[in-house]
Amino acid sequence: GAGVSQSPRYKVAKRGQDVALRCDPISGHVSLFWYQQALGQGPEFLTYFQNEAQLDKSGLPSDRFFAERPEGSVSTLKIQRTQQEDSAVYLCASTPGGQGVWGQFFGPGTRLTVL
Amino acid sequence: SQKIEQNSEALNIQEGKTATLTCNYTNYSPAYLQWYRQDPGRGPVFLLLIRENEKEKRKERLKVTFDTTLKQSLFHITASQPADSATYLCALDMSNTGFQKLVFGTGTRLLVSP
Numbered sequence: 001g002a003g004v005s006q007s008p009r010y011k012v013a014k015r016g017q018d019v020a021l022r023c024d025p026i027s028g029h030v031s032l033f034w035y036q037q038a039l040g041q042g043p044e045f046l047t048y049f050q051n052e053a054q055l056d057k058s059g060l061p062s063d064r065f066f067a068e069r070p071e072g073s074v075s076t077l078k079i080q081r082t083q084q085e086d087s088a089v090y091l092c093a094s095t096p097g098g099q100g101v102w103g104q105f106f107g108p109g110t111r112l113t114v115l
Numbered sequence: 116s117q118k119i120e121q122n123s124e125a126l127n128i129q130e131g132k133t134a135t136l137t138c139n140y141t142n143y144s145p146a147y148l149q150w151y152r153q154d155p156g157r158g159p160v161f162l163l164l165i166r167e168n169e170k171e172k173r174k175e176r177l178k179v180t181f182d183t184t185l186k187q188s189l190f191h192i193t194a195s196q197p198a199d200s201a202t203y204l205c206a207l208d209m210s211n212t213g214f215q216k217l218v219f220g221t222g223t224r225l226l227v228s229p
Contacts, residue, residue, distance in 0.1 A: 004158070031214060042119075042204050042219030043159065055214065091158050095215065101147055101208075103161025104215065 004107035006092050012113045013082045021077045021110045023092030030097025032075050033104060034067055037089045046090075049075060050097060061086075082114045118142065121205060121220035128195055128227055136190040136223045138205035145207040148181055148188050153202045153222065162203075163190075195227045 005024045013019050025032050030051055035043035036059075045059040051072035060067070064083075069075040079086055089109040095102035120139045128134050138148070147166045151159035165172045165181045165188065172179045178191040192199050202222040210216035 033215070033217075040221065042206075042221050043217075045216055045218065048214055048216065050214065056210075056216065093158070097214075101164060101166075102215070103149060103151075103164055104159075104217065105161065106151075106158030108156070108158050 004092055004094055004105050006090075006107040006110050008110060009108060010111050010113075012115065014115055015084060016081050018078065018080045019082055019112065021079075021090050021112070023075045023077070023107060025073065025075070025092070025094030026105055027073075028096070029094035029105070030072075031095045031102075032069060033093045033095075034075070034077050035091040035093065036061075037091055037109070039088075043091050046077070079112075082112075084114050087112055087114045119205065119207060119218060119220040121203075122223045123221060125224040125226055128225070130196060130227055130229050132195055134192040134195045134199070134225055134227070136203050136225065138188040138190065138220055140186050140207055143207065143209065144183065145209070147208055148179075149206045149208075149217065150177075150179055150188075150190050151204040151206060151219075153204055159204055192225075195225075197227050197229055200225055200227050 007022045032049040034046040037043045047067045048056040049069040064080045066078045091109045093104040093106045118141045149164045150162045153159045163179045176193045180189045202224045204222040206217040206219045209218045
């Protein structure tokens with residue numbers, strides 16, 4: 001595709017519900033990143049994939065957060081038993097990967113509101 | 116722990132002037148630093164990357180400097196336009212494993228008035 005897409009753009013969940021957020025990176029991009037952005041803050045790293053391998057998940061806030069990229073393209077971030085503190089914008093980014101240093105291409109984000 | 120500071124207050128300037136935004140960091144020596152623009156309701160957009168061995172980088176009306184001794188980067192927009200109004204984020208690469216692990220500042224909001 002022309003850019004990184006994310007769906008849904010907005011998600012409202014009741015506390016305790018599970019949610020799944022989808023990211024479609026730029027076609028052919030090897031590296032995929034998830035970030036969490038609270039209001040008025042910069043994005044915070046959650047996890048990183050190189051193809052289907054999750055190489056770093058050190059930023060995931062708790063074991064309620066789970067991310068996958070089974071075929072090395074589309075990725076899903078799942079949050080189980082959502083809490084109010086999970087309310088934030090979840091951003092996905094991708095880069096071509098491999099050798100070299102890249103600027104990251106971000107999607108528009110999914111705004112999650114937990115009531 | 117790593118700390119990245121950007122002016123939390125909005126920067127208000129008049130059209131045509133040069134905007135200068137500051138990014139200061141502590142406790143790390145990043146190999147490079149990136150600047151992004153973010154508009155409300157949108158994801159960040161990559162603008163410029165500068166490496167530790169580069170003092171200055173330019174792209175059209177944008178200029179970035181990187182002083183590893185002062186642990187500071189300055190981001191300049193010359194001949195600013197109202198369309199430049201946005202939040203600007205700096206980001207450092209914190210990974211030493213070969214992939215990017217960016218740590219972002221909180222961003223500085225720039226308002227350019229006609």
